[in-house]
Amino acid sequence: MDLRYSAADELFRSELREWLAAELALLPPAPHRDDWLARRSYDTDWQRRLFGAGYAGLSWPKAYGGQEASPGRQLVFLEETTRARAPYVGVNFVGLLHAGPTIIAEGTDAQKSQHLARILRGEEVWCQGFSEPEAGSDLASLRTRAVRDGDHYVVTGQKMWCSFGQVGDYGELLVRTDPDAPKHKGITWLMLPMDLPGIEVRPLRTVSGSSEFAELFLDEVRVPVECRVGEENDGWRVTNVTLSFERGTAFVSELVDAMRLVEDLAPLVRDPGHRRELGHVTAELDGIWALTKRNVTQAERGVTGRGTFMIKLAYSETRQKLGELSMRVLDREALVIGGPGNFVEERLRTLALTIAAGTSQIQRNILGERLLGLPR
Amino acid sequence: MNFDLSDDQVALRDGIRALLEGKFPMKRVREGFNLDMWEVLASAGVFSLRADGFGWADSAIVYEELGRALIPGPLVWSFGCAVPTGGLLRMDSGPYFVEHLDEIDELHVLGQEGIRSIDAKQISGKANDWPLDPLTPVWRVEELPAGDPFGEADASAELWYGGGVITAAYLVGMADALTTLAVDYAGQRKQFDRPIGSFQAIKHICADMAVRVEVARAATQAAACILDDPGSGNRERSVSGAKLLANEAGIANGRAATQVFGGMGFTWEVDVHLYLKRAWVLDTHFGSIDHLADAVASTHVDLGSSASGNH
Numbered sequence A: 001m002d003l004r005y006s007a008a009d010e011l012f013r014s015e016l017r018e019w020l021a022a023e024l025a026l027l028p029p030a031p032h033r034d035d036w037l038a039r040r041s042y043d044t045d046w047q048r049r050l051f052g053a054g055y056a057g058l059s060w061p062k063a064y065g066g067q068e069a070s071p072g073r074q075l076v077f078l079e080e081t082t083r084a085r086a087p088y089v090g091v092n093f094v095g096l097l098h099a100g101p102t103i104i105a106e107g108t109d110a111q112k113s114q115h116l117a118r119i120l121r122g123e124e125v126w127c128q129g130f131s132e133p134e135a136g137s138d139l140a141s142l143r144t145r146a147v148r149d150g151d152h153y154v155v156t157g158q159k160m161w162c163s164f165g166q167v168g169d170y171g172e173l174l175v176r177t178d179p180d181a182p183k184h185k186g187i188t189w190l191m192l193p194m195d196l197p198g199i200e201v202r203p204l205r206t207v208s209g210s211s212e213f214a215e216l217f218l219d220e221v222r223v224p225v226e227c228r229v230g231e232e233n234d235g236w237r238v239t240n241v242t243l244s245f246e247r248g249t250a251f252v253s254e255l256v257d258a259m260r261l262v263e264d265l266a267p268l269v270r271d272p273g274h275r276r277e278l279g280h281v282t283a284e285l286d287g288i289w290a291l292t293k294r295n296v297t298q299a300e301r302g303v304t305g306r307g308t309f310m311i312k313l314a315y316s317e318t319r320q321k322l323g324e325l326s327m328r329v330l331d332r333e334a335l336v337i338g339g340p341g342n343f344v345e346e347r348l349r350t351l352a353l354t355i356a357a358g359t360s361q362i363q364r365n366i367l368g369e370r371l372l373g374l375p376r
Numbered sequence B: 001m002n003f004d005l006s007d008d009q010v011a012l013r014d015g016i017r018a019l020l021e022g023k024f025p026m027k028r029v030r031e032g033f034n035l036d037m038w039e040v041l042a043s044a045g046v047f048s049l050r051a052d053g054f055g056w057a058d059s060a061i062v063y064e065e066l067g068r069a070l071i072p073g074p075l076v077w078s079f080g081c082a083v084p085t086g087g088l089l090r091m092d093s094g095p096y097f098v099e100h101l102d103e104i105d106e107l108h109v110l111g112q113e114g115i116r117s118i119d120a121k122q123i124s125g126k127a128n129d130w131p132l133d134p135l136t137p138v139w140r141v142e143e144l145p146a147g148d149p150f151g152e153a154d155a156s157a158e159l160w161y162g163g164g165v166i167t168a169a170y171l172v173g174m175a176d177a178l179t180t181l182a183v184d185y186a187g188q189r190k191q192f193d194r195p196i197g198s199f200q201a202i203k204h205i206c207a208d209m210a211v212r213v214e215v216a217r218a219a220t221q222a223a224a225c226i227l228d229d230p231g232s233g234n235r236e237r238s239v240s241g242a243k244l245l246a247n248e249a250g251i252a253n254g255r256a257a258t259q260v261f262g263g264m265g266f267t268w269e270v271d272v273h274l275y276l277k278r279a280w281v282l283d284t285h286f287g288s289i290d291h292l293a294d295a296v297a298s299t300h301v302d303l304g305s306s307a308s309g310n311h
């Protein structure tokens, strides 16, 4: 048992560091958070640069243009890019981490050749239309209706909290194709071309004041049947394939980012109570990092370890503590957003971490039932 | 990177687990520590792991099993010793609370300048007839003999960090055992015609217990790896952080299990209180939660000075 990366991974790290140092110097300033068109071009430009340098799709199979890198190497990549403050995956998130892997696992050859390369090169942006006003944690109760009409599905309904809805070329869309079947059995997974008639995207303002996500109104949108991924009414299984990709290394950037925030906060800490709390949060983040390394090692051996199901819960709860601590350390400096260090924006943004991608309560249900075997 | 148990380590873990289950079921554990117990453990090689070529990571694996079984006694202070040995952290002022005084041959006193060893027969103290942890008897000692030098500052540091790591491992084992106790009870105890584990209020307590164990275990084994391979991380930060998480896992899981067991959790008969009490005892060994949090904070390069007043 040891913590060292292989010599090959360390070589990868030093090459990546060099590349980042050179490439980051060439980047234009980051765009304003509400300028979605500029954000799209900034994030996709970064993806193109990654692609050009051979860093795109590290987790994707070689057959689809990916690097098929080991989980350990993916960890190094996320560690280094986050530490170097490289652009976040941003608008490419859904395509690279959700839709792309789902198409790889479940898509037809035509779907693969139409989308995968474009996602990798930053040419195609995806958004996620799963949740609805009445279907959040209980996602399978979704109501957006799709009725087959020849070689189209006619889709009507409403989607909520659709991240990157403003700039998506395609959406992952869950629809109900059989309203009479039990709720998990009547769902279908569709690729929604966002330029079809009948789609209205309304930005939703978040607690940060920005428009990170949108509502999607669908009014008799005619979606070609060839946009279906998986079989009709088999969408719940496909959805679980999609969501399982959130468990891999999805929170590594967040974790490294939090460790960096701790380092930024440390020089501002004066009160001995705050200092103690900073030590506490640091220990928790270090522990979650160690658990991440354990998960990665197990993944390399083809094992999905227990810890894989715990990272999201543990990390998001600790991050809330860090957010609270940073507000108390800043004291009245926290009254303005946009001060040095981004602490206040981060406090607001991270309020979502215990809600999005399965709330902490849902995570505890899953742990209790699936891992510990407690009755439902 | 290779941060998981090797096949040999799995065998080591399973071997010691089987030995402890065979020799020391809870009934025997409840009778407390004595020389017979020490001899079984010593002949199994528990105290001589380092001398026998095992690393800190291996030792942590063994101590996690000792904790799971709640084996009593001065197991950590005896690590690396040929005779039952107790310990204390500093020598500055009394009264001292010495554990297991009747069963130890030597008492090691750990200070920054080094370790001193005192012949236990030279120590006079008053046995407490009501110790917090019934399996950790305590003597109140007003004055300690000076003893003899036993190790220099580097030996003292090695004992501090090594002792911290294997104590953390012991606590992780305890916290894991508590999770199993709580989950088993929650699955079988029925109220309102349902197993109590189907109530989210109970289920979520259990989920949090499991998470504490897994995070603390990863942190502890990472710290052990860093002791084995000092270039692979920061010793002060990793050991302090790991022991902090383990102390917390032990104590918080002890409280959580008490709650899950309801009124039974408040009885002497159910084992939960024995774990919780031991966790409180071990929080005073090799750094308490508060002390360790400060130690971790001090490893931040640019910590704001706490001497200056508030703005």
Ligand SMILES: Cc1cc2nc3c(=O)[nH]c(=O)nc-3n(C[C@H](O)[C@H](O)[C@H](O)COP(=O)(O)OP(=O)(O)OC[C@H]3O[C@@H](n4cnc5c(N)ncnc54)[C@H](O)[C@@H]3O)c2cc1C
Pocket (backbone or CB within 6 Å): A127, A128, A129, A130, A131, A132, A133, A135, A136, A137, A138, A160, A161, A162, A163, A164, A212, A213, A352, A355, A356, A357, A358, A359, A360, A361, A362, A365, B200
């Ligand atoms: C920043 C952000 C981005 C998002 N991006 C997307 C996106 O791109 N696409 C998308 O489809 N969705 C997205 N979501 C939606 C997200 O998936 C849902 O908000 C989440 O699943 C919770 O659903 P809800 O908001 O309806 O809350 P509800 O399900 O109504 O939950 C409200 C409260 O009740 C609790 N609760 C609910 N059910 C249970 C239960 N069984 N047991 C115990 N407690 C329960 C919850 O924990 C929560 O505290 C995003 C959300 C956020 C915050």
